[in-house]
Amino acid sequence: MLTLKQINENKEDVIARLSIKNFEGKDLIEEVIHLDTQRKTIQRKLDSLLAEQKALSKEIGNLFKQGKTDEANEAKQKVSDLKEDSKELATEMDNTEKSISSILLKIPNLPHASVPKGKTADDNVEVKSGGTIPSLPEDAKPHWELAKNLNLIDFELGVKITGSGFPVYKGKGAKLQRALINFFLEENIAAGYSEMMPPLMVNEDSAYGTGQLPDKDGQMYHVQTDNFYLIPTAEVPLTNVFRGVILNASDFPVKLTGYTPCFRREAGSYGKDVRGLNRLHQFDKVEIVQIEHPSKSYDTLDEMVAHVEGILQKLELPYRILRLCGGDISFTSALTYDFEVFSTAQEKWLEVSSVSNFESFQANRLMLRYREEGEKRNQLAHTLNGSSLALPRILAALIENNQDETGIVIPKALQPFCGFDRI
């Protein structure tokens, strides 16, 4: 969430930038500033009342020791009276603070200056593309047919075991999954990321920490008996590693990668968007996360984009990179680049990665700070993350684009990881 300092010091700018995200924030901003002023007034009063009580209470101890019982009892009464007042103020303070934070939770992150205006995905700006879209034979098939014919994925079996959106990978299909996971992890490790295997369920604090709650409640699977959430992305556990942590400026950049399955309820999705591997309730993804110094986070974002692009090039897939417009960018992000690969048989672009800079938005909720050498005051760090990469749509594009008369050709970079060069 935004800090009160950000809001107080740049009110007009905050409102203007929120409007890029199509968020009408004027009223909320005004209100939160007002409440904050109120809070300060209350705290001043409350603190001085408490200070008086504290001093008197100490005095009472002394008086009793000296045997001045009458004076002590007199002071007791006085403190009791003061306490009445401070109790009221404390309640007021509490309510005001609650109102403030409930408003702050509703305000999205400020978009970066380079975020284009726009309402929908059509307004996203293509910043780069690469690879070659292959020309496929007349009878080219979409991935769900290929996967079935070649016995790589059994969607019906997944329905039987669990439900739609939970595919079963079989034989070479399963091995291809493992190969992709290893390939991605090795690429990330080679780029300086440390691997971590985090829990697949997180507690409520963690879900709040990265902003999934309260914004995306209902999109996550919730294990109610234990109040755990199944992770929708490894971003949640990996970033929460740093919840409440104070780093040294010299610790930057912190680079983590991790493979996890991801679980999403995807309520409301239907039709061709969910066909085959296009949208699943459980899918595999390798994630990259960085914690960075505020002055370097945009360079780091560029570096992460270049890194993901390099992987797509090794996979020889046709891709494009989009800068998301205000209407399509997420609640928590300041700037996001989406990667899409072209699925030739479906003739459409599929999102396979989303790389974002959250600036201090997540860090504020996480209380993730750093200490500058020689400075006393702690600052909020910047957090970034990206998929590197999400498996299902990569797999979809891979088998569609590389199909020939008798099967599927495996790209060179992947062959050492799967141990075969075609299916």
Place this chain on the structure above:
RNA sequence: GGAGAGAUGGCCGAGUUGGUCGAAGGCGCACGCCUGGAAAGUGUGUAUACCUCACAAGGGUAUCGUGGGUUCGAAUCCCACUCUCUCCGCCA
């Protein structure tokens, strides 16, 4: 799941007949002295948030797992919850 013990500052650890305890002591860390240099020794400092304020100094408030209660006053007493450890049970 059953029985018991415990949760204190970066770490270890005192404090639980309630009072001057944000908290002894040690370690670690930072800076200084000492030294040719280092070690040892020695001195000083070393939590977080908010308020006041210039995001200075100084001052104030809160925080000893979390939330509530008793009391003039709680790390210390009471209640609930969470977590950790030990033993038993179960188990990949």
